[in-house]
Amino acid sequence: MIRSVDEAQSDEVRPTDPDMNWTGWALHTLREAVEIDMRCKRLTERIRTGFLTRRDERTASGEEQRRRQRRERAAGMVAEATANPEHGRDVEHMRSMAWERLVEDEILDAQLDTLSAVEFVQEVCRKIGYPPDPIRLPQSWDETVEAKTPAAETEAADGEAADDWSAEPDESDAGRPLPQPWKPDSS
Structure with a gap:
């Protein structure tokens, strides 16, 4: 089997000590984590830039x-x-x-x-x-909201000005006649 020069050199550089193997693994994992972090930051920056652009467009248009x-x-x-x-x-x-x-x-x-x-x-x-x-x-x-408040105050003032006897309405708010009050059975 013929090996390339890079493979031959990488065999010579590989550590044989278990601590060095762990160190190599830790550095490799750290490189991967940094690479993932950088990709995430680029994506986050792209999202932020898009948000700022849309906000500026909304501000300019009113x-x-x-x-x-x-x-x-x-x-x-x-x-x-x-x-x-x-x-x-x-x-x-x-x-x-x-x-x-x-x-x-x-x-x-x-x-x-x-x-x-x-x-x-x-x-x-x-x-x-x-x-x-x-x-x-x-x-x-x-x-x-302001239109509701004066009307409510006016209704309250009108209610205070009226005497204590209130007239019962002939129809409900839905436009249908109100049901007759319940009368006890005389039998």
Whole structure:
């Protein structure tokens, strides 16, 4: 069998001492680990560069500002839907919790444009762990939080001005007549 010069030289250089064998193995493993680390860093840098490029494009087109306004609106909607002073949840506390989740969660950020306002508020509420009040859920993205507050205050003021006897409505909110009250059987 004929061996090449490289093979003949590598046989002469190979250590015969077990400690040297281990050292050779450790250096080889270290080289592989460094190579893997460098590949990962290049991939991470490519991902970071792509993110920065997309962010700059969004900023230049005004999309970043639009998304920020929508996040602020969503945080306000979540705060209004989940705030409950009786349970120690004020509006500002709930707004800050919702904002923190909106900024950190990439999935919610992607859903900001794909879900309706009601679905999005329900999803954020699920993520922060507080159920929304179904009555205070927004109907659309165009609905502003500030528009809800004065109306609620006006209704409360009107209710205080009225006397203690309230008139019962003839129809429900769904447009159907209300059921007749239960009457005890006289038999």
